[in-house]
Amino acid sequence: MIAGGIQMIIGFIGAGSMGTILIEAFIESGTVPPAHIIVSNRSPEKTRTLARKNAGLVTGTNIDVAHAADVLFLCTKPLDYRTVLDEIQHCLTPDKLLLSITSSVGVQQLEAYTPCKVARVIPSITNTALSGAALVTFGSRLCVTDRSELLTLLSAISVPIEIEEQNTRISSDIVSCGPAFFSFLLQRFIDSAVSETAITEEQATRLMTEMVVGLGRLLEDGRFSLPTLQARVCVPGGVTGIGLHVLDRETQHVFEHLIQATHRKFDVDILEVKEMFADKKNSFH
Numbered sequence: 269m270i271a272g273g274i275q276m277i278i279g280f281i282g283a284g285s286m287g288t289i290l291i292e293a294f295i296e297s298g299t300v301p302p303a304h305i306i307v308s309n310r311s312p313e314k315t316r317t318l319a320r321k322n323a324g325l326v327t328g329t330n331i332d333v334a335h336a337a338d339v340l341f342l343c344t345k346p347l348d349y350r351t352v353l354d355e356i357q358h359c360l361t362p363d364k365l366l367l368s369i370t371s372s373v374g375v376q377q378l379e380a381y382t383p384c385k386v387a388r389v390i391p392s393i394t395n396t397a398l399s400g401a402a403l404v405t406f407g408s409r410l411c412v413t414d415r416s417e418l419l420t421l422l423s424a425i426s427v428p429i430e431i432e433e434q435n436t437r438i439s440s441d442i443v444s445c446g447p448a449f450f451s452f453l454l455q456r457f458i459d460s461a462v463s464e465t466a467i468t469e470e471q472a473t474r475l476m477t478e479m480v481v482g483l484g485r486l487l488e489d490g491r492f493s494l495p496t497l498q499a500r501v502c503v504p505g506g507v508t509g510i511g512l513h514v515l516d517r518e519t520q521h522v523f524e525h526l527i528q529a530t531h532r533k534f535d536v537d538i539l540e541v542k543e544m545f546a547d548k549k550n551s552f553h
């Protein structure tokens with residue numbers, strides 16, 4: 269990597285939902301100029317749209333991106349990794365840093381496939397707002413400086429948090445899937461408010477949105493933890509306590525079941541990825 273963070277060329281292969289979120293977040297953060305970003309995508313329309321919106325942004329083939337990038341985000345779906353890696357393998361020299369953004373492709377699998385430095389960075393839609401966590405797992409080839417430069421880069425759009433490999437799925441459930449899970453629950457609260465009372469959906473949505481934004485700020489500035497916040501709102505014998513009692517009773521096993529389901533799906537995904545890499549020997553260890 270190039271010292272100073274900002275001077276490096278950052279490459280993205282895959283300009284779908286996550287690739288686009290990451291590119292636009294880095295540009296919006298002001299830390300990475302568009303001219304330092306190069307992007308490719310299987311179908312060209314997405315990169316054309318990005319280039320139209322962000323003057324100076326460079327587009328090219330997967331090989332152009334892999335050649336030019338100091339740090340390369342692989343932003344395809346997991347089962348497209350192998351095709352891309354086969355195509356760009358000759359460009360992945362030991363000085364480059366390759367980043368998997370998917371939970372089911374681990375650093376060891378990529379280290380077996382390439383001589384370059386490897387890490388995994390699992391982003392979140394919250395990074396669009398230059399906020400929320402990005403989950404980081406370093407590969408064995410990153411030196412202290414590489415690690416620190418990667419964390420500096422990610423700090424522009426997120427709070428990077430290092431995780432243990434064994435906690436990958438649960439950490440992703442919270443950080444990456446969490447925004448969808450909690451949006452679902454909040455929408456369910458709104459739908460029930462509309463069906464059970466006279467409030468309109470528009471008004472309930474507005475109130476809910478302001479509540480969530482305020483809640484986020486309270487947690488962010490450290491004034492409350494989740495338990496102290498509940499205790500503070502919950503006046504003994506009051507309405508909140510009645511509501512919390514219903515929630516306690518009716519959601520008791522919800523998250524156990526959710527976690528079991530995501531982990532079952534993860535096991536299947538891991539197997540598919542393993543099969544995809546099966547014929548490749550660990551030639552770079």
Ligand SMILES: NC(=O)c1ccc[n+]([C@@H]2O[C@H](COP(=O)([O-])OP(=O)(O)OC[C@H]3O[C@@H](n4cnc5c(N)ncnc54)[C@H](OP(=O)(O)O)[C@@H]3O)[C@@H](O)[C@H]2O)c1
Nearest residue numbers: 282283284285286309310311343344345346348370391444
């Ligand atoms: N969505 C999230 O919130 C989230 C959060 C964390 C991590 N992730 C991970 O991010 C990864 C991508 O998810 P996504 O939601 O961004 O998927 P997506 O919207 O389908 O984007 C994948 C992109 O990869 C492109 N692509 C596929 N094969 C390619 C190839 N051989 N060369 C170049 N580009 C290629 C696709 O091009 P086409 O236009 O031709 O289809 C598509 O634009 C997944 O592995 C997911 O696990 C997602």
